[in-house]
Amino acid sequence: MxxxxxxxxxxxxxxxxxxxxxxxxxxxxxxxxxxxxxxxxxxxxxxxxxxxxxxxxxxxxxxxxxxxxxxxxxxxxxxxxxxxxxxxxxxxxxxxxxxxxxxxxxxxxxxxxxxxxxxxxxxxxxxxxxxxxxxxxxxxxxxxxxxxxxxxxxxxxxLDSLTGIPNRRHFDDTLAAEWKRCIRTESPLSIVISDVDFFKQFNDIYGHQAGDVCLKAVASSLSESLFRVEDTVARYGGEEFVAILPGTDANGAYAVAERMRLSARDLCIPHQQGIGGRISCSFGVASTRPSIDKAPQQLLRTADAGLYAAKRAGRNRVALNQ
CATH class of the missing domain: 3.40.50.2300 (Response regulator)
Structure with missing residues (x-):
């Protein structure tokens, strides 16, 4: 040569x-x-x-x-x-x-x-x-x-232009693809949906620019809480975020959600009307074993119901909706 x-x-x-x-x-x-x-x-x-x-x-x-x-x-x-x-x-x-x-x-x-x-x-x-x-x-x-x-x-x-993490479109495409893959591999699939507690009040007190900075920090903390490359967290809309955890059962998804909750809490972003005077997030978790007679939207609705249950129970917590 x-x-x-x-x-x-x-x-x-x-x-x-x-x-x-x-x-x-x-x-x-x-x-x-x-x-x-x-x-x-x-x-x-x-x-x-x-x-x-x-x-x-x-x-x-x-x-x-x-x-x-x-x-x-x-x-x-x-x-x-x-x-x-x-x-x-x-x-x-x-x-x-x-x-x-x-x-x-x-x-x-x-x-x-x-x-x-x-x-x-x-x-x-x-x-x-x-x-x-x-x-x-x-x-x-x-x-x-x-x-x-x-x-x-x-x-x-x-990508979401504000937070830099995947957007709703990417989430929808990924959920559809992972649903089909889990059917083929007969693996569980879990969803974690989260919401920043009292975010409207945060914007009212500190302004929308501070709100944008808060959302960026929360998005980063949630992303860093996922340790597997196959897991995905996306901005679902507004102050809501959602994670797809293929191959993860309900207990594993609950543990991931709790890690995400602590990560957001550890940001220590001040919030006068927040839980304990700082930013927190609530989480809903749902898990299933995908099949052709089910639809991924059902899993998403179940996780969303878990999120509302977490908020009704006092916020800054994880609720697993079976």
Whole structure:
């Protein structure tokens, strides 16, 4: 393997895969004229796959006459890996240009069908090679920018703008998905719904800006009370929050709710009309084993009834509604 020395670790990387050392050297020397890229070269197909997995180059120049693995098969493998690396519902894409000494339309067609983006016939013109590399990297850069924007837009779509935790839309989607998954795995599913006690009075006394700061702090404390990655807490609306606990039974959900209650209480946010002179939350807990003859809205209504029971009992407490 040959790796062009570079001080810019974040430069676009072009991987040259060619069995002939002379061809690799010639191509790399040509690419040196592009100071904003890093070049890696190898003549071994298996080593090329390792390099791709470890570095994921910005572009691949691939000779179709590799020993042990032809360029078209390697192209298919790269495209398959890209699909498995699908991020945020937006597949990554690496430009692949095949290098061939044979001007054969059938080979060209098979290469394109396998996932190659372009062909260059050997011997490759230096001017054409540099132009192709510049064009492909320009397209790849724009695709990466689009991918980044796509991820940002998706995050915006599922996050509550005030608290930064998932919003009601994300909660609804997650509950539906977890309900189906728990049916398949025959696992329990629990809901914890909470409400900031006397929040209207808090806003009346301290103002809505202070109320926003309070909600952000409470949301953060509730999120930090969840220790499993599969658990989700979302802003349900106003001063209400809701947590989805897949694979958790009633006792486990009650313990989580109690941890959340203490976490919110430990914020020690002053509230003249609150319980003990500070902010607190009330919690309703419900648990079930999902089945096709039930609906997730039933579980949510049961948890909501538990929340009202906690409030009627004096607030700052957890009520499990069976």
């Amino acid at each position: 040959f790796d062009q020395p570079t001080s810019g670790k974040h430069k676009p990387t072009v991987l040259v895969i060619a069995p002939s050392a002379a061809n690799r050297t010639q191509i790399c020397e040509c690419l040196y004229q592009l100071p904003d890229i890093r070049t890696i070269a190898t003549g071994d197909g298996k080593q090329a796959l390792t390099i791709i997995q470890e570095t994921w180059p910005s572009m691949v120049l691939l000779d179709d006459t590799l020993q042990g693995m032809d360029g078209i098969s390697l192209t298919r493998t790269i495209r398959s890996w890209e699909q498995s690396r699908d991020e945020a519902d937006f597949s990554p894409w690496t430009p692949i240009v095949l290098l061939s000494a044979v001007n054969d339309e059938d080979i060209l067609a098979r290469g394109i069908l396998a996932g190659a983006d372009d062909f260059l016939y050997k011997p490759v013109s230096e001017v054409v090679l540099l132009a192709k590399v510049r064009a492909m990297l320009r397209i790849a850069t724009r695709q990466q920018e689009i991918c980044a924007v796509h991820r940002q837009l998706k995050e915006i779509a599922i």
